[in-house]
Amino acid sequence: MAYLDHAATTPMLPQAVDRMAELLGGVGNASSLHAAGRRARRVVEESRETVAGALGARPSEVVFTSGGTESDNLAVKGLYWSRRAQDDRRRRILVGAAEHHAVLDPAIWLAASEGAELVLVPVDGMGRVEPAALRAAIETAPDEVALVSVMWANNEVGTVSAIPELAALAAEYEIPLHTDAVQAVGGLAVDFAACGAAALTVTGHKLGGPVGVGGLLLGRDVECAPLLHGGGQERDVRSGTLDVPAIAAFALAVELAVQRRAEQASWLASLRDELVRRVVEVVPDAQLNGDPSSDPERRLPGTAHFSFPGCEGDALLMLLDARGVECSTGSACSAGVARPSHVLIAMGQDEERARSSLRFSLGHCSTGADVDALVAAIGPAVERARSAGRTAR
Amino acid sequence: MKVLAAMSGGVDSAVAAARAVDAGHDVTGVHLALSQTPASHRDGARGCCTLEDARDARRAADVIGIPYYVWDVAERFSRDVVDDFIAEYAAGRTPNPCVRCNERIKFAAVLDRAVALGFDAVCTGHYARVVDGRLFRAADAGKDQSYVLAVLRPEQLAAAMFPLGGSLKSQVRAEAADRGLSVAEKPDSHDICFISSGDTAGWLRERLGSAPGDIIDESGDVVGRHDGAYAFTVGQRRGLALTRPRPDHAPRYVLSISPVERTVTVATAERLAVSRVECGPPTWSGAVCEMPLTSVMAQVRAHGGPVDCRADVVDGRLVVEVVPGLTGVAPGQTLVLYDGEAVLGSATIDRTA
Ligand SMILES: Cc1ncc(COP(=O)(O)O)c(C=O)c1O
Numbered sequence: 040m041a042y043l044d045h046a047a048t049t050p051m052l053p054q055a056v057d058r059m060a061e062l063l064g065g066v067g068n069a070s071s072l073h074a075a076g077r078r079a080r081r082v083v084e085e086s087r088e089t090v091a092g093a094l095g096a097r098p099s100e101v102v103f104t105s106g107g108t109e110s111d112n113l114a115v116k117g118l119y120w121s122r123r124a125q126d127d128r129r130r131r132i133l134v135g136a137a138e139h140h141a142v143l144d145p146a147i148w149l150a151a152s153e154g155a156e157l158v159l160v161p162v163d164g165m166g167r168v169e170p171a172a173l174r175a176a177i178e179t180a181p182d183e184v185a186l187v188s189v190m191w192a193n194n195e196v197g198t199v200s201a202i203p204e205l206a207a208l209a210a211e212y213e214i215p216l217h218t219d220a221v222q223a224v225g226g227l228a229v230d231f232a233a234c235g236a237a238a239l240t241v242t243g244h245k246l247g248g249p250v251g252v253g254g255l256l257l258g259r260d261v262e263c264a265p266l267l268h269g270g271g272q273e274r275d276v277r278s279g280t281l282d283v284p285a286i287a288a289f290a291l292a293v294e295l296a297v298q299r300r301a302e303q304a305s306w307l308a309s310l311r312d313e314l315v316r317r318v319v320e321v322v323p324d325a326q327l328n329g330d331p332s333s334d335p336e337r338r339l340p341g342t343a344h345f346s347f348p349g350c351e352g353d354a355l356l357m358l359l360d361a362r363g364v365e366c367s368t369g370s371a372c373s374a375g376v377a378r379p380s381h382v383l384i385a386m387g388q389d390e391e392r393a394r395s396s397l398r399f400s401l402g403h404c405s406t407g408a409d410v411d412a413l414v415a416a417i418g419p420a421v422e423r424a425r426s427a428g429r430t431a432r
Numbered sequence: 433m434k435v436l437a438a439m440s441g442g443v444d445s446a447v448a449a450a451r452a453v454d455a456g457h458d459v460t461g462v463h464l465a466l467s468q469t470p471a472s473h474r475d476g477a478r479g480c481c482t483l484e485d486a487r488d489a490r491r492a493a494d495v496i497g498i499p500y501y502v503w504d505v506a507e508r509f510s511r512d513v514v515d516d517f518i519a520e521y522a523a524g525r526t527p528n529p530c531v532r533c534n535e536r537i538k539f540a541a542v543l544d545r546a547v548a549l550g551f552d553a554v555c556t557g558h559y560a561r562v563v564d565g566r567l568f569r570a571a572d573a574g575k576d577q578s579y580v581l582a583v584l585r586p587e588q589l590a591a592a593m594f595p596l597g598g599s600l601k602s603q604v605r606a607e608a609a610d611r612g613l614s615v616a617e618k619p620d621s622h623d624i625c626f627i628s629s630g631d632t633a634g635w636l637r638e639r640l641g642s643a644p645g646d647i648i649d650e651s652g653d654v655v656g657r658h659d660g661a662y663a664f665t666v667g668q669r670r671g672l673a674l675t676r677p678r679p680d681h682a683p684r685y686v687l688s689i690s691p692v693e694r695t696v697t698v699a700t701a702e703r704l705a706v707s708r709v710e711c712g713p714p715t716w717s718g719a720v721c722e723m724p725l726t727s728v729m730a731q732v733r734a735h736g737g738p739v740d741c742r743a744d745v746v747d748g749r750l751v752v753e754v755v756p757g758l759t760g761v762a763p764g765q766t767l768v769l770y771d772g773e774a775v776l777g778s779a780t781i782d783r784t785a
Contacts, residue, residue, distance in 0.1 A: 354549055357460070357501050376465045376504040427548030 040363045041412035045245075045402025046194055046222060046342060047367055052247035052295055052403070055288040059249060062284035069281045070272060079283045086290030090254060093297040094241065095230030102255045102273045103286050107221040107242035109266070110255035111141035113277065114217040114238040115188055117263035119149055122185040122215070124264070129185040133158045133176050135168045135200070136385035142188050142219055143381075159385075160189070165330040166198035166386050170208050177212055186237075187216040191223035195369050195382040195398055196329030197342030199227060206235035215261055221245055221253075225296035226304055226339045237261045241293070243285070247403060248292030252285040299403075307401050308340040314399060314410045315343050321418040324348055328383060328396060341401035346383075346392045350424035353377040355397055358420040364413050367398045433552040435459045435593060438538060439492060439500070441485030443608045443615045444557025444596055446492035450611055451595035452555045453496055459555070461493035461500040464542065466509040467626060482628075488615050495612055503545070505537055512536040514626055521636055521662040524689035525764025528734065529624055530580040531778075539588040553593045561597030562589055566718045567775040572600045579734050582768040582778035583715055633663035633671070645694025647674065650687070655698065661689050664696050667704060667760020674698070685760070705757035711750040711767050711779035721769075721776055729770045730754060732761050732781065738770050750779040 051059075067079030084098070091098040104110045115132065122129045132146045136159040149155035160168050160176045168189045177184055187209045192199045202218050209216040215237030223229050225246035231239050238261060242253035257263055257276065265271075269278030296303075319325050328344040330337050347355060352368040356377075359366060369380035379393035399413065435457040437449035452459045463486050486502060493500035513532045520527035543554050559570035560578040567589055570576040584592065596604055608616035627635045640662055647656035656674040658664070663671070668686045678684065684698040709732065723745050729738035730752050741754045752767060761784045769776040 353501065353503070354545070357499075358549065360499065361460075376502050376506075423549055427545050 041365065041409040043364060043366045043399040043401065043405075043409060043413060045405065046197075046339075046398065046400035048244045048250065049247060049402040050404055051244075051249060051288070052292055054295060055248050055292040058291050059284045059288035062287055065283075067283065069283060070270060079281075082283050082287050083281050086286045089290040089294050090241075093293045094224065094239075094256060095232045095234075096239075096256045097232075097259065099274070100231065100256050100259055102257050102277050103281060103289075104253050104255055104273075104277055105251055105279075106244070106253040107139075107219065107240055108141040110240035110242070110253050111139070111188075111217075111219055112145045113255050113263065113266045114240060114257075115142055115145040115186070116149060116153075116266060117276065118186040118215055118217060118238065118261070119153070119155060120264035121262040123154075125262075126182075128183050130154055131156045131158055131180060131184045133160050133173070133184060133187045135160050135162055135189040137162045137166045137168075137193055137195075137198075137382040138188065138190055139194055139219055139221070142190070142217075146188070155185070156183075160187075162198075162385050164387050166193045166196045166328075166382060167330065168200045168205065170201065170204050173205055173208055177209070177214065181212045181214070184212065184214045187214055189216065189218055191218050191220040191229065191239075192227060192339045193329070193382060194222045195380055196344040196386070197222070197339035197400075198329045199223070199337050199339065202236060203234045206237075210235060215258075222339060222342075224293065225300055226307075226341060227336065228300070229297075231256045238263065243289040243292060246292050246296040248289040249285050252282060252289045254289075296403075303403060304335060304340040307405070308335060310401055310405060310407065310410060311341055311343055313407075314401070314413065317410065317414045318343070318345065318399075318417055321414060322347060322421050325421075326392070328386070328388070341405070342398065343400070344396060344398045346388070346396045347421050347424070348392070348395060349428060350395045350421055351427070352394055352396050354424040354427050355420055358423055359397075359413075359416055362412075362416040362420065364416045366413075367400070369396065369398060433457045434550055435553050435555050436542075436546040436551040437461050437498070437555040438542065439463050439489040440557070440621075441488035441492070441615065441618075442557065442621060443605060443613065443618055444559075444601075446489070446496070446557070446613050446615050447604045447608050447611070448555055448557040448593075448595045449492070449498065450496045450607075450613070452593060453498060455595070457553075457555075459496075459498045460551070461489065461496070461498050462542075462546075463489040463500070463502045464509075464537070465502050465504045465506055466537075467506055488618065492613050492615055495614075503542065505541060508541050509533070509537055509626075512541075517624075518636065518639055520764045522640055522691060523764075524661060524691040526665045526762035527764045528580065528766055529626070530734070531583050531766050534580055535583040539584050539592060543588065543591055547591065553591050555593040555595060557596055558594045559596050559599075559601070560594050562592060562594060565590055568597070569770070569773045569775075570596070571598045575601045578770075578775050579731055579766070579768050582717055582775045583766065584717065585715060586718060589717065633660070636660065636662050643694055645696070647672065647696045647698055649684070650697060650699050650703065655684075658696055661691050661694055661696050664689055666762035672696075672698060701759065704759040706759070706761050706784035707754055707757050708785040709752045709754065709758070709761055709767055710782050710784070711752065712782055713748050714745060714750040714769075714777045714779040716777040717775045718777075725769065725776070728776060729772075730758075731768045731770065732758060733765055741769075743769055749782070750777075 067075035069079040069083045087098045087101045150157040206216045217238040218236045219240045237258045239256040244250040267278045326346040368377045383393035439445045439461045558577045559575040561568040569578045643660045646654045655676040682700045687697045687699040725743040730741040731738040743752045768778045
């Protein structure tokens with residue numbers, strides 16, 4: 040079996056599994072005042088320091104959450120509510136057109152139900168938000184902007200936007216910028232303080248930690264209304280009894296992923312380049328989507344996203360799956376229907392090309408054999424899918 | 433064989449897929465997403481295009497142990513089945529969307545795609561039998577679905593697999609329970625799958641608008657009003673708001689529908705009997721039949737019984753004569769010719785006399 044879907048979720052690092060298993064049998068609510076509670080709290084606070092240290096934040100800036108989706112929702116809704124409470128004119132939410140649904144959908148919801156105005160900041164043909172595009176979107180009405188949200192690296196095509204530059208630009212207008220760095224952490228150098236973002240999303244299961252835990256890095260002076268009200272465990276911004284074993288495993292995974300990043304990114308990138316080269320050898324008209332640059336700062340190291348002209352992505356996925364090669368078509372609706380990727384559409388591709396695309400993503404345990412398996416399977420699969428064409432549509 | 437099992441999320445298609453596996457085939461489950469905006473739950477026995485059904489199909493595939501995917505055929509379905517359904521009603525006819533779906537979606541778009549992707553057959557939970565390439569009624573007479581499959585041509589039938597044709601529904605439910613399929617007790621779906629409310633007239637009114645007109649009797653006297661002729665089917669008695677009863681109080685039925693004049697004509701039961709049914713071009717299920725056919729039977733609706741008839745093809749169109757007579761024959765419905773249990777072919781009803 041060749042697992043080429045690490046951008047969807049990647050296996051936990053053995054060290055993280057061990058850490059979590061070691062803590063799962065223990066007891067202690069990190070909010071309790073007795074010894075067991077203090078022990079649990081200590082694990083949480085050490086984890087917070089670990090995450091902060093690895094990502095260039097202060098410990099007090101780390102808010103533990105249930106993962107990327109919650110962090111994105113908290114940032115988008117929380118920043119919107121706070122900024123609007125300070126000045127009722129601030130209703131414009133500027134989000135990149137290729138954001139993950141965990142950012143797009145809260146923004147769409149705020150527009151539908153909370154009086155917000157959603158502005159999609161266009162991306163270029165590679166999926167990148169250019170500073171000029173953001174500036175133009177802000178300049179329409181700078182005083183009315185509640186927040187900006189632009190992802191660090193795109194989860195489908197892997198293109199990186201220059202977050203430090205975009206954050207600096209937003210800062211000129213004193214507008215907070217949130218960035219979804221779910222795909223970036225572990226693949227690229229991410230430093231919260233240096234990048235200038237007001238808030239940054241990270242999640243465990245994309246970097247070797249468990250599913251269901253993550254964090255929002257939230258600048259100390261950034262006001263953010265809570266989504267979950269209750270015990271106020273996390274800086275009063277997030278309530279809920281803390282999941283100590285998951286937080287500890289998450290922190291360890293972040294630490295290891297960041298430590299190993301430089302070395303891992305370079306071999307991942309070379310394996311990715313080999314994958315791209317060999318797929319194109321077999322399927323010469325395959326089109327690589329995203330930034331083809333050899334500059335490691337402009338794209339994720341482990342992602343290769345292709346369109347296969349004349350094929351339906353979901354047919355290809357099924358054919359590859361039958362040959363033991365696992366990849367992704369991008370998003371699917373709740374019923375499981377593959378949808379044309381909004382990311383490719385935002386990049387200016389037509390629906391046909393969007394429907395014909397597949398993402399292959401490598402991770403910490405990928406091997407050359409995974410690439411071999413893909414290369415062996417892709418030719419016949421494309422041929423078959425092509426002959427099926429768009430028969431069912 | 434490599435078999436694609438169409439799994440609706442109901443008990444029949446689940447057991448059919450399981451039997452295909454037992455028969456030694458390499459089976460892949462596919463749920464057909466027919467609606468672009470599926471409702472989240474199903475309401476009793478109505479509809480089959482909800483997220484819950486997709487989930488039930490997925491769980492059945494898990495239990496059977498086969499891969500499972502969702503295919504999006506919503507665009508095709510809305511064009512070839514739903515739009516056709518609306519247009520037929522607007523024209524005063526009574527379509528059968530299940531026939532159209534089998535003809536144009538399940539055994540056309542889906543079958544074509546399956547074959548192109550390397551499958552040899554499409555398996556469904558329909559109750560009908562295929563023997564030596566010919567279509568026969570199911571063993572369970574009460575569940576027989578040969579009527580809605582009679583529209584299939586020989587090459588479509590050749591790639592169709594109906595593992596339930598020899599079983600009774602009660603056996604299928606018991607088998608589902610034995611196999612640990614949670615859909616064993618799920619109610620059967622009837623009604624029209626894309627009209628989840630079950631209110632066809634209301635659904636059509638939303639799409640076709642209100643088009644009020646007169647209900648008249650055969651002498652042309654106005655006996656009531658209606659809000660849209662499309663809400664009626666020939667032979668229908670319920671739902672007629674007749675303001676002028678007949679002196680003898682005999683019940684009246686819809687005799688004909690004229691969408692252009694917006695009139696619905698009603699008459700008493702004996703006036704509904706027809707002895708001649710004129711159809712469009714026939715589709716032969718097996719070999720092309722020698723004309724005329726004398727001792728065959730015709731069935732004109734999904735749950736109606738067959739009647740003796742004589743059939744001929746005149747100018748490429750199927751003409752059927754029935755003795756003693758049939759009632760409530762609605763243009764737009766399918767007429768299926770049977771030779772005993774075997775399906776000969778079908779055609780769409782144009783007019784009656
Ligand atoms: C860019 C991005 N943001 C957010 C998420 C959601 O994260 P989580 O699965 O932790 O809720 C994902 C993962 O699917 C992602 O790729």
